[in-house]
Amino acid sequence: MDDSQKRETQQRLQSCLPQIHEIHSICQTPSITFGVVHNGEVIFKHSIGHRDAQQTLPANDETIYMIGSCSKMFTSAAVGILVDEGKLSWTDPIRKYVPEFDPVDDPRIGQEADIIDCLRHSTGLSPPSMLCLGPGGTILTDEEDLIPLLNVMPAVDGEGKERFNREWIYNNYVVGLVALIVQRVSGQRFADFVRGRILDPLGMRRTAVRRSDLGGDGNVAAPCVKKSNGRFHGLSDESWPCEEYTPLLAATGMRSCLNDMLTWCIAVLDAERSENDSSYQSQVPNNPLKQMTRVRRGYWTRPADDPEFSKDAAYGMGWFRADIPSSMLSAFSGNGFSREKEYRLHLQHILGKGSEAAPFQVVGHTGGMRGSIFSVFTFPETQSAIVTMTNGRDFGDASDFTAQLLIQALFDMKPTLDLASWARTEAQLAGSNYQKHIERPWRENRHLGDLERDPLLYVGDYRSFNGRFTLSIGGVADGWSTNLSVKFNHRNASECPLVFYRKDVYSFYQVDEDKWKIQQIGAREYKQMLLKFQVDEGGNSVEGLWWQWDADTKPAWFENVRNRNSTQKGAPFLVKSYSG
Template identity: 45%
Template sequence: MSSFNGTEVPDLSKRLHQATSEINQLKEVFKVPSISFGVVHQGKVIRKQSIGYRDVDNRLNADPDTIYPISSCTKMFTAAGIALLVDEGKLQWQGQVSKNLPEFNPQGNPAIALESDLIDLLRHSNGMPDATMLTVGPRGCHLHDCGIKGLIPLFNQLPTANADGQRFNRHWTYSNMNFILGGEIISRVSGQTYPDFIRSHILSPLGMTRTVLTKADIPDDNVACQYTLLRDGTLKQLPPNHWPFDKSRPDIPGSGMGSSLNDMLTWCMAVLSAENEESELDSSMPERRKSPLKQMTRLRRGYWTRPPEDPDKSNGAAFGMGWIRMTLPTSMVGTYSGNRYTRDPKGPWKLHLDRNNILGLDSPPREMIGHTGGAIGGIATVWTFPETQSAVCVLVNGRSLGDASDFAAQALIQALFDLKPQVDLLSWARKEAELSANSLTNDLLTLWKANRREADRERDPERYVGEYKGFNDLFTLSVGTSPASTPDQECDSRLTLTFNNVDRTTCELVFYKQDTYSVFTGDLDLWMAEWFHYRDYRQTLLEFELDDAGLVLGLWWMWDTDEERAWFRRGDGGRAVLN
């Protein structure tokens, strides 16, 4: 027996050993190549382990130094960078974003430029949508080489309202774009590039030598490849265009970093220590603070609350600045994870609301603060527990059947704190994997087929060839032609689509119905292997609009299901083909 919080509990090492057995089973349930996981307790690392392959094709094992993409966990570091500048008096939390980014002026709502501050930006309440669909295209290709000076004008054209009206400080919308802007603020105020600032002010002081922002940071080949799962169960390595970055890019502050298990455990301990130091020392004595991290208590408090669906049993959650905060017991532990089918509030399962699945329901309340980061072929989960200076971290390089990192983290949390009642996480995980396995068929293919009208008369495809410009001509969809894929096709060529003039994104279009083509061909394996991030069939459609003479005027594209379709006008004049 060992003592924990003054209570005698079964041996912690035995519980963590059992959790490790569960994680091995989770690896098989979700069919991921590798899982790296670790636990910090009372300020020390008490367990770390890696299972599986970082590189399946070459059978290279993962280990605690393997570098994985941490994606949106990057936001923790961006927020920490801004906090350092606030602590130095170079920024103010309630200072206007536009003071440092005067060109940021969203056209849909002037109040955003006039009133939104750093807290609004970092807690995702500034009314702006998520621009990921306009920044990352097929095969993980980045769609803008123009730098931040080209991105901000595009952001200014994005919608700021929904059916309920303007969203600014009325609706919460998770957005990588906000942290892209935050990274640019760091660069302009510090006089350094974002990667240089994070390296010099955070990574180097903490000794985080295996945390990377660009390819140049990678010290060796101990890097996790990202994988998807084909329908026959084959693991397919995804294109490496998305990550790591070739150079410093404006996208990095939102989701571009990578790190190892060892470094992320170091990060968790540093955050907890800094937060604890701030709590113990009077705010008037900043010179006595030893940590290179500053204002962690400010970053990690709750700023935008989200109530649980079961308030009679669960505590709610709140989004901080780069962190999510909640209190056990709660059904919201996996709310921001990649597990959505068993948690869908509109779906039939809602397993998170089953009292037998609520983590810590019969245990004392416990604060937890963390984040999840989802890459195109992997996912990371980090949770910290200030009361006991504890943390869990899980890194995975696959996510086709759901989020193994979320369930693995919950297994470790349950074991670490001996939570009651014991949640059967494996059964829950199996149902999530089962539903995820059929998700693309149900969410994309079935509806795509049901609404397709192949019997419609197809006009001469050549009429649609041209460039189409949207968002005040700041984003281009190029329709061209390529040789037919097979010799038995009626036409000698097929239409193609290229996103924003990035050649690597070029893909075939298929006829969907009259004057409408789809970037989805019906081949789910191709969709997964080439990594298209659209999961709603409507996002795959280009709906062309013609005048009475048969001249193509432009097209409509639903770039995001939470936003109205966007109009792209034809930019080359076009020609009418009367057939």
Template identity: 65%
Template sequence: MDKEKDAALQRLTSCLVQVQQIHSTCQTPSITFGVVHHGRAIMKHSIGHRDSGLTLSANEDTIYMLGSCTKMFTSAAVGILVDEGKLSWSDRIQQHLPEFDPLGDPKIGQEADIIDCFRHTTGLASPTMLTVGPRGTIASDPEDLIPILNAMPTRNANCEQRFNREWLYNNAAVGLMALIVERLSGQRFAEFVRERILEPLGMTGTTMTRADTENDDNIAAPCTKLSNGQFYHLPHSSWPCDDHSPLLAGMGMRSSLNDMLTWCIAVMDAERSEIEPGYVRIIPNNPLKQMTRVRRGYWTRPADDPDFSKPAAYGMGWFRIDLPSSQLSSFSANALSQGREHQYHLQNILGNENAPSPLTAVGHTGGMRGSVFSVYTFPETQSAVVTATNGRDFGDASDFTAQILIQALFDLKPVVDLLPWAKKEAELAAGFYREHIEAPWERNRWPNDPERDRLIYVGDYRGFNDRFTLTIAVANSPSTAPSLSVVFNHRSASECPLIFYQTDVYSFLQPDEDYARTQAIIAKDYKQMLLRFKVDEAGKVTGLWWQWDIEAEAAWLKRVPT
């Protein structure tokens, strides 16, 4: 065993040069990474800095945003309650949250269960822009989550119901699990996870609340890179969002490399104890339960190369895949180079020569503003690869680093050079804003259209079961003509200036890439940043249409009488 560990460590050490190249190519402040093998951490390393000024080095205790890797802890919390007999995996959501009743499809309220929420098959559109506004502002209250979800579209573009027919990622639906944990345990979600999971495992570097980091400055600042070559520290004062348990459960936690390596060891230890009779746990008082159920595959994710790869399967905060497979990187932020036009993931499949002996990987990726966190576990060898980065403008360095480490750890053949793929992703990412956002925004803008008196638009516009408001206000401006701004759900920190786009249409997208990056509006298409006002024959504004989700019909927000 020691010989194998030494050989693995030698291979891992030899690939540090490649990780350094990824760090340079993806232009991220830092990459922190580590490896577990046969139940023990054998490597920990950091490259770069945790701050935007590049003065403070990152290390294995630096705290990064977990993003969607938070869901691992949420499903573990539910697993503990299932093991105690307080609920069942097949419980319908309405049994515990009777107010959950989506209007678009009665079957969702009647039949959707806990597994449906975790595996993203409720069919509900994700209210991303209604929960996280500009600058990372939390744009809704926890008590508004269910009414907003009840108002979500449930049909696809062909007008077919999606419930248990399509896979549609939805952080808010997973957030319902936090409300269930709170109702059954009588504790705040953050308190339950801390007391039942983090403290027993000694995970002191994992944060659930803002108070957890008050006396700790070893925090990776989520960053974006500006056109002048400098890094900009993206505001993240809203995270962790301990006052919004559903968002916390879906994507709001933070953790360090040391803690996440401990987490991986504990997860695989608990899982193995449920499978192997007589197995002696590495962690005697391991609090984790139901890990074999949590990490099982529940929804197939078809491979792009069906003739070669086996399909991946999504579980509850984890996805499973057998290597070799093109699906290894399917949840990463390296999406541009994996599109139909390029498909670099099909050209860079790890371990083709190892195909007769498939290797099961169970993991997840968590992407947030200016950060990515990746976790991969390998139950057969009790191994894990954990990577984190605090920048993502020019590709997902976390994903590329994880693939390099996985290839070295298991000595996969033939050796794949991932640097050309990383360079392609960086190239595509560098041109994405201009090509896919700003250019079409400019092509469809009619700045010479007649413009009405801007003051007629000022007021509140409410929709989504009356739980979300856009406020059009007069912005402070040095010009003589009044300028408009939009505020998301009364959160003053979310205020964005509006630009005249067409007659009765205003945009909160600014034609400036640095502005877009620093404001970090979560949108895939410029149309999501247009507000189309409806003016009646009397010249009064009655409401506005907002294409908040590019895959859903525009939502109507009615003007609130003053």
């Protein structure tokens, strides 16, 4: 690309700014920071808005954002380095390094599941999300609890069929299992391996795998929610980057800035091209990345939702692949409401659909966290990349809309699409999601006229998952009433008040949208926030409780600890038959 072509491309990117400002306004996010690489060179960077909830500190290309699931890119890269050194093989079974991994629901998983199965999300194991991350982003388990929890996760569908290598189930925690293998093989903490073998060699000084990496300059984007009064509220995030909990760090826990992530994209594209083209001279001195071709290939088909026009997409190992033009470009974005069957607005906004140019490949991912969302798209054929990041997500995924506008401009796609109408619909749907899917069904199924027993009857510890998880019900007398609360796995920061829902059922959700946003419980359905106590026939003792911790699985039985010998472990997963 000569200088005139470069200037023309930069002018097209610059012309996107009014539309991106409009997206910033529609999605009501504190800031959007974005940049573009083309032909292996950074050609455009810009920031809009502020990194803090008070809207006083401008964001810039050094501002550190949460990158969420884009952390997985570094996990697969770590494995690639060890494979290149002959210390690992992609098809090594997990049990070779983690012999205690032995899921009880399907013995084949323990015997056969390999590193690729974990990184491509085909183990069939349900993700223990609400058992590992609680209210307020509280980390609920210790690192050593992960494997025992995974061992009791459901691995069959509703018809009793095993899901291993038959269904694609996105599971952050089996990716974390791979990071534990990196630790055992390298003899280093995962955070130290990534810092020493990837980040430092690439000069990525503002990419955080430890809290000390955040530095002292305060240039960190606060993840935010938009309250009903129109003001932003910064979310507490003391647990991140969670260097002492490797599984979450490796799956969702890293942070980075625009400059570092553009450097990362250049290195990834450079390593991949070096592997594919023996005549290519690497442009990244001592590039530490290996096996990028293997990492970024497709391993699990994600069927196109408009097969007459788009090719099927595919998931790799921490990367998602498609061929543009494609309806699957934003399949992993936070703009899911407008993709649902009754809207399918993405089919009306397919970039380059009218172009006569041959399809070209895009490889990327999106990382969504509490109050943050981050997108990366790379284009191997032109050594290009687009990185977008934002610290708010209540009214749609501004990072995705921004990225699509930049993709359209970078490659001068025709017809030129205005994404604002799509963004407005997504923002409206996202804004009404709480009322439609949480508050309304919660209210409609509550029975305030039911018998309410003495709340102190329920106080105690309830244990499940082979003793690895405890729900502690506490009670405090306040005048004529007793207020109950629940604490998740003994973490004080996770404590939530309980409200009476119906006979022997209490809810740790209370109707208040602002509290819901700030609390960030992580439930998709109201049923996940109900605790159903089972009282004996005499009404004198509580045997245990049922909790539907995952929307797609049956409720789990938690046995009242005082009903067991104190030397015994807690009740195993689903030892009783749930009714009601």
